[in-house]
Amino acid sequence: MRHEHPGDIASFGGLPRDGSGDDAAPGARPRSRPRGGTRSTTGKASAPKRRAAVATAGTAARPVYPFSAIVGQPDLTGALLIAAVDPGIGGVLILGDRGTGKSTAVRGLARLLPDIDVIPGCSYNCAPGRAAGVTGCGACSGRRRPQRRSVPVVDLPLGASEDRLIGSLDIERVLTHGERSFAPGLLAQANRGFLYIDEVNLLEDHLVDALLDVAASGVNVVERDGLSVRHPARFVLVGSGNPEEGELRPQMLDRFGLAVDIATPRDVAQRVEIIKRRDAFDRDPEAFVAAHAAAESELRGRIVAARESLDGIRIGDEAYERAAELCMAVGTDGLRGELTLIRAARARAALGGSDAVDADALLAVAPMALRHRLRKDPLDETGTDARLARALDSVRSTPADPAATAGPAVPS
Numbered sequence: 124m125r126h127e128h129p130g131d132i133a134s135f136g137g138l139p140r141d142g143s144g145d146d147a148a149p150g151a152r153p154r155s156r157p158r159g160g161t162r163s164t165t166g167k168a169s170a171p172k173r174r175a176a177v178a179t180a181g182t183a184a185r186p187v188y189p190f191s192a193i194v195g196q197p198d199l200t201g202a203l204l205i206a207a208v209d210p211g212i213g214g215v216l217i218l219g220d221r222g223t224g225k226s227t228a229v230r231g232l233a234r235l236l237p238d239i240d241v242i243p244g245c246s247y248n249c250a251p252g253r254a255a256g257v258t259g260c261g262a263c264s265g266r267r268r269p270q271r272r273s274v275p276v277v278d279l280p281l282g283a284s285e286d287r288l289i290g291s292l293d294i295e296r297v298l299t300h301g302e303r304s305f306a307p308g309l310l311a312q313a314n315r316g317f318l319y320i321d322e323v324n325l326l327e328d329h330l331v332d333a334l335l336d337v338a339a340s341g342v343n344v345v346e347r348d349g350l351s352v353r354h355p356a357r358f359v360l361v362g363s364g365n366p367e368e369g370e371l372r373p374q375m376l377d378r379f380g381l382a383v384d385i386a387t388p389r390d391v392a393q394r395v396e397i398i399k400r401r402d403a404f405d406r407d408p409e410a411f412v413a414a415h416a417a418a419e420s421e422l423r424g425r426i427v428a429a430r431e432s433l434d435g436i437r438i439g440d441e442a443y444e445r446a447a448e449l450c451m452a453v454g455t456d457g458l459r460g461e462l463t464l465i466r467a468a469r470a471r472a473a474l475g476g477s478d479a480v481d482a483d484a485l486l487a488v489a490p491m492a493l494r495h496r497l498r499k500d501p502l503d504e505t506g507t508d509a510r511l512a513r514a515l516d517s518v519r520s521t522p523a524d525p526a527a528t529a530g531p532a533v534p535s
C-alpha cells in the first residue's frame with residue numbers, strides 16, 4: 124500500500140487523460156481537441172498583449188471536464204478539494220508524470236466552485252463592496268452592477284517576467300496621459316481563484332519567491348517606479364513539476380501546503396474508464412457536462428457546507444499529539460508540517476460531514492501534508508513513500524493515550 128486515501132474523497136476522485144491542459148502527453152490523448160483558451164503554450168505564446176484575455180477567457184461557456192467525472196487519482200482530487208475548502212492551506216504541489224490530468228483537475232474544480240460576483244471591467248476581481256483595499260481600482264469606484272463569473276484559473280507561463288506576474292508601471296498611460304498608473308499583473312487576475320504553474324521547478328527563483336510571499340499574505344505590494352500599490356491577491360497556488368526534470372528547492376517545497384505524487388494509472392479497467400469518459404466528453408462536451416450536472420451539484424453543496432462548518436470542527440489534544448508524533452516520526456523541519464496536517468485534517472473532516480478531527484482523518488492526510496517536508500531526499504520517491512508508510516504504521520500501532528482510541532477527539 125502506498126499511502127492512505129481519504130476514502131470518501133476517493134470515491135469521486137479520478138483522472139481524465141485529458142487534452143484540455145498542456146500536461147496531457149500526446150500519446151495519451153484519445154483524440155485531439157482544441158487547446159483550452161486560457162492556456163498559453165509553455166512561455167512562448169504569452170505576449171503581454173494577451174494579458175487582458177487571460178482572465179476573462181475562462182468565463183466563456185466553453186465546457187470544462189467535470190471534476191466529479193474524474194476517475195482515479197484520489198490524492199490529487201482530495202488535495203484540491205481540501206485547498207478549496209481551506210484556501211489558506213498554502214496551495215498544492217503536484218509531482219509526477221505528465222499527461223495525468225493535473226490541469227484538467229484544477230480547471231474542473233474552479234468551474235465546480237460557486238461563481239463569484241465581480242464588477243465588470245475590474246482587473247482585480249474585487250469582491251463588490253469591498254474594493255476599498257485596492258488602490259486605484261477605477262472600475263470598482265464607479266457604480267456598476269456586479270456580474271457573476273466562474274472562479275478564475277490563471278496560468279503562469281514559464282517565460283513570464285516579474286512585471287507580468289506582479290504588475291508594472293503602465294508605460295502606455297505614462298506616454299499618452301503623462302500619468303503614472305499601475306498595470307495589474309497575473310496576481311491580480313488570480314485573485315479569488317487559482318494560479319496554476321506548470322513545471323514550477325523550472326520557474327526562476329526570484330519569481331517563485333515573489334509568488335510564495337503573495338500566496339502566503341494574500342496581498343500584492345508593489346513599491347517601485349514611483350508606484351505604491353497594494354491589492355488583494357488571494358488565490359490557491361497549484362504548481363506541478365516533475366522532479367526528474369529539475370530540482371525543487373527544499374525552501375520552496377516547504378511553503379506549499381500540500382503535495383501529491385501522481386502517476387499514470389496501471390490498472391486496465393481504470394484506464395479504459397478514463398479513456399471512455401474522455402472520448403465521450405470530446406465528442407459531445409455539452410451532453411457529457413449535462414450528464415454529470417447532478418454529481419457536480421452534490422459535490423458543490425458538500426464544498427459549500429464544508430466551508431461553512433470549518434470553524435466549528437473540534438480538534439482535541441489527542442489529535443494534536445498524534446500530529447506531533449507523526450511529524451517527529453518522519454522527521455520534518457520546523458512546525459509548518461504539523462500546522463498543515465491539522466488544517467488539512469480539519470478540512471477533510473468538514474468535507475466528510477464530521478464535526479471533529481480524529482486520528483483517521485490525520486493519518487489520511489498525512490502523506491499529502493508531509494511528503495515534501497521530509498528532511499532528507501524529499502524527492503527520492505521510494506524513500507519518501509517508505510518513510511511515510513513506516514511513520515504512519517508506527518503512529519497507528521502506538522497505543523499512545525488510551526483515551527485516544529475512544530472515539531472523536533474531545534477537548535479536555
Ligand SMILES: [Zn+2]
Binds near residue numbers: 245246248
Ligand atoms: Zn476592482
